[in-house]
Amino acid sequence: MPEHTDKRLVRILHLEDSRVDHALVKFALQRSQMNCQLTLVDTLDDFRRELASGQHDLVLADYHLPGFTGMDAWEQAHQNGIDIPFVILSGAIGETAAVDAMHRGVSDYLLKDSMNRLSHVIERALEVSETRRAKARADAELADSRRRLAELAEHLQTSIEQERADIAREIHDDIGGALAAVKLDLSWVARRTVEADMRQHMDTALEMLQHALGASQRIMMNLRPPILDQGLVAAVQWLGTSFEQRTGLRVHVRRSSEQMDVPRDVQLVAYRTAQEALTNVAKHAHASAVEIDLSDREGVLTLEVSDNGRGMSADALRKAKSFGLLGLKERAEKVNGWLDVSSSGRGTSVILSVPLGGSGTPSNHQEDPHDQGDFV
Known part of the structure; x- marks a missing residue:
């Protein structure tokens, strides 16, 4: 096949038992100026070997072959987990078989008397396949991003709970203890105060101190609920x-x-x-x-x-x-x-x-x- 350096080289694995039809495919693609390389195989063993090499971008398969069909070849690729565009090219595939092939995942099909459309069908199959692969990569990246985001969220929640527990402990040990000690001292002073004004100020201070103690207890409960x-x-x-x-x-x-x-x-x-x-x-x-x-x-x-x-x-x-x-x-x-x-x-x-x-x-x-x- 003539090469055109301004176009991507398309490596096609052609499953066909007729050398004449293979020559017609080469001629049709040559006329369309598609930059491609065809590898011809006509048995399932050769097809499996070439497919496993990973050197091909697309499979172009006849439907009726000696002892098997193009769909048998498709099943071989599918069972081996090989994701490759697969186009059926047949002389008489029949509408039922064509619909079944498309439902099972074949990229496209074309009758041999429409060979002038072959390059278009191949390009479309390659584009659809690349779009699907790009979507799969994007989905995988999105799933990985979501997983990492969930792990980060879990880490943050764990850190927040630990920080809350530490703050609650400090409030209890330091602030709570200090407020309780101050309350005891103020209560001692208040019991020994005889001046009315001083006693009023002491009662107000004790009331505010009790409010602070209640607030610290409420904050501790919200931060780390021992209940x-x-x-x-x-x-x-x-x-x-x-x-x-x-x-x-x-x-x-x-x-x-x-x-x-x-x-x-x-x-x-x-x-x-x-x-x-x-x-x-x-x-x-x-x-x-x-x-x-x-x-x-x-x-x-x-x-x-x-x-x-x-x-x-x-x-x-x-x-x-x-x-x-x-x-x-x-x-x-x-x-x-x-x-x-x-x-x-x-x-x-x-x-x-x-x-x-x-x-x-x-x-x-x-x-x-x-x-x-x-x-x-």
């Missing part, structure tokens, strides 16, 4: 109660049982999900009441935090800076769970679902007197 040692139910109930006291919003906590056998990492994910959802309620919802439903029925831990506020628009849910929700979704995925957020004009619901893998205990539902009726 999780008492179980997820107790932690969520404490979270709802403290949120109600802090914001004045009515909070109603429902649970399927008093104790739930939930792994520690899942407990932390559920706790942080409830914490973030309540934070969003306080910031954005303009709600008057919140419901928290916690269940471990049917081997799935489900946490739902819903409010009766103004809701969120679809754009707000999709906005690029919704890092809180994105972080919750990443946390859920790390424990093989998922997070759903739904919203309307009547409020927003954040739902976390995590399969417990048989670790959850059967739920014998026990109604608490405080669970009856409306929000409390």
Whole structure:
């Protein structure tokens, strides 16, 4: 074949038992000025050997060959995991066979009496194949990027939790201890003060100091909730109660049982999900009441935090800076769970679902007197 240096060389493996038809293919491609190199084989053994060499860009195969068909050759390539454009060139393939070949993954087919279109069919098959390979590479790169991003997110979450624990420990050991000591000293001075003005100042200082102690304890609980040692139910109930006291919003906590056998990492994910959802309620919802439903029925831990506020628009849910929700979704995925957020004009619901893998205990539902009726 004549070579044209301004065009890419296309190496074609031609599976054909007729030397005349092979010569016609060479002539047709020569007339179209395609820069190509043809290698002729006429047996499956030769076809497999040449295909395994990896030296070819495209297979051009006759359909009817002695003892086998072009589709048999296609199956050989497919079974060996060789991704190469495959074009059937036949004198009479039949519509049914042609449709079947295309469904099974053959790039294209062409009748031998349309040989003038051969170069176009080959170029199109090569372009489609390259596009598919480029997409596969892009998909692989995207999957790798997502994997590395998930690993980074997991590392960041672990680092954040460790940093929170360190800060909570410092607050408890240093700030908390210092405030408690100052309170004792002020109380000692206040008991020995007889002047009214001085006593009033001491009482005010003690009141502010008590407020600082309460704030430090609340910050410690938010940073590293030791109440999780008492179980997820107790932690969520404490979270709802403290949120109600802090914001004045009515909070109603429902649970399927008093104790739930939930792994520690899942407990932390559920706790942080409830914490973030309540934070969003306080910031954005303009709600008057919140419901928290916690269940471990049917081997799935489900946490739902819903409010009766103004809701969120679809754009707000999709906005690029919704890092809180994105972080919750990443946390859920790390424990093989998922997070759903739904919203309307009547409020927003954040739902976390995590399969417990048989670790959850059967739920014998026990109604608490405080669970009856409306929000409390």
